Amino acid sequence: KQEVTQIPAALSVPEGENLVLNCSFTDSAIYNLQWFRQDPGKGLTSLLLIQSSQREQTSGRLNASLDKSSGRSTLYIAASQPGDSATYLCAVSWGSARQLTFGSGTQLTVLP
């Protein structure tokens, strides 16, 4: 079964710290991997998309990497801020309809 796992489920860091969120997946034959942010009671905001042929993508203070052979992706957040506090979701696209399979998320709290 194709599954996506995110560990840890929750993470608390002091402001200014650099941090890494982890995502692992069971089948390396992916189309792409997408990282989302979700604030409490809100919808999903797409952060970064990595195609299967790419190794990393960057947007501002965010950098996402992809290692298909090991079934892993990381989301690196530089110089964290309290406004970064949210749940971060990793999702992998498999299947003929390119539907996404989601991890359960990492709830990040950045303390002022």
Added chain:
Amino acid sequence: DAGITQSPRHKVTETGTPVTLRCHQTENHRYMYWYRQDPGHGLRLIHYSYGVKDTDKGEVSDGYSVSRSKTEDFLLTLESATSSQTSVYFCAISELRVTGDPYEQYFGPGTRLTVT
């Protein structure tokens, strides 16, 4: 922001009643999806569409049906709502590159459904 709207945004209904949720897009994307989000289960795919009148089941399709008569609209129907269908429902859209690889998937704001 991608042009995706969902209606209604909130709904409370009674067990056994039919409910229809609507997703509307202005991006002319071919692929549309319905997911539900529940504590402890994350987001799971209910149904998806790969074109007008072309739909298929996802992971948790029991108790749900869908229809897509126009590119811009994707309807999710609960024929007879049950308490287990209390959830937040998200619609998403996507399109494919010429290579067949998907572009980003964009999500609507969600519909919070409570079945009492």
